Amino acid sequence: MIRKVLAAVSIGLPWPLRRRLLNRFCGARIDPSARIGWSLVLCDELEMGPHSHIAHLTLVKGIRRLSLGEHAILGSLNWVSGFPQGLTDSPHFRDAADRDPALVIGRHAAITSRHILDCTDTITVGAYSTVAGYRSQILTHSVSIRESRQRCAPVTIGAYCFVGTGSILLPGAALPDYSVLAAGAVLNRSMAAPHMLYGGCPAKAVQELPEDLAYFRREEGYIV
Template sequence: MKKALTMLCGLLPLNPVKIFLLRALGHSISYKSHIGISVLYVDKLELRKHSRIKHLNFLKMKKLVLGEESFIGNYNIIKGPMEVSLADKAGISKQNKIRRSYAPISYGRAVLQLGQNTIIVSKHFLDLTKSIYVGDNSIIAGIGSQFWTHGYYHAAQGKDRIRIDGDIHIGNNVYIGSGCIFNPGVKVSDAIHIGAGSVISKNLVDKGMYVSQGLRYIENSIEAIKSKLTKVEGFDLIEQVYTKK
């Protein structure tokens, strides 16, 4: 019932009335924040002063936290059993899609966390099967980057396959150009610039500039892959799932 009433409040046109009603429902909303006309199907809202949710967003999640002067722009779709936390002056600009599937596909907790002054620009896709953490003063620039926290590996024959999950960690002062693809479990250290169109399939440690490499062959098998991973058990999932160690 609380989520349904929260959603109705999000559709009201008058900001002061909207904030008053959301506070009455138990959400922590500053009167100095602003909420446009958007669908807010959220269990828990925390909006600090001068934070903003602009018009025509679809936000369906467990928890949304916006720090001071942080923002969510227009036409974003954020959907699934996840938590989203933006530190002060962080932002998700417009037309981004952030999604997570429900159990028994997903399991446990997943968080999208943006540090201070970190921005996701426009038309990017973030898979929140697992968590994505971005540090301070970083930018996911341009358009069309994809962040995948799960992937698959198939046996050479037959129907056997496993899913491989892994959090993505991106450090402070990182620049990510248009059209980059991040694989599950990768870590990007501080002060790294990634050129447009790059595929990030391994950890980036040394500060500096990285650009995409040519396609290369890697000999492998599903059993070899399994031996390097940890099997996820106890969640009654619909498929075999492994995480990176």
């Protein structure tokens, strides 16, 4: 609790001083070249690689771990939340003791602006992937109508993927490496084939993609 209070009150400090405070007293591991804007980041473990960046007005709460690889970006106005571990007085997710409320963004990957991420279980965004546009939702927990109970499962976005604006990814969803999820698609299961365009509700394979597309071969995450 003390760590979270310090993280919250440090928002108004100059960034070099704020970074030192987070590293020394809040258990963070933030590279000197990384930066957090005017955002509230409340988690047990924070790791930011070289030149990674959390933009302004993003809220991170209720998760155990936030990890950004080298040059990774978590953009502005995102809402990242989860159901914390260790709430013994709660009936939720008692059968999921191995769940990890975490957000892991790989090197040169980006989550743009105004997305909602439910990290009750782990969300992984692979290297060089982009959660693009805005208004996408990634959910790791839901209600089972059949069992009348809550359940959770991780969501995985592979390397060199592109998630179009307004997409929804549901618990257990997995997008293979070198894949595109079309705008507005609903991905509700694990897909297997790479180099594929997935789209629709629910999402299905729509079209094979050439392996030599420039997006799949770039060496920098930022697209100009």
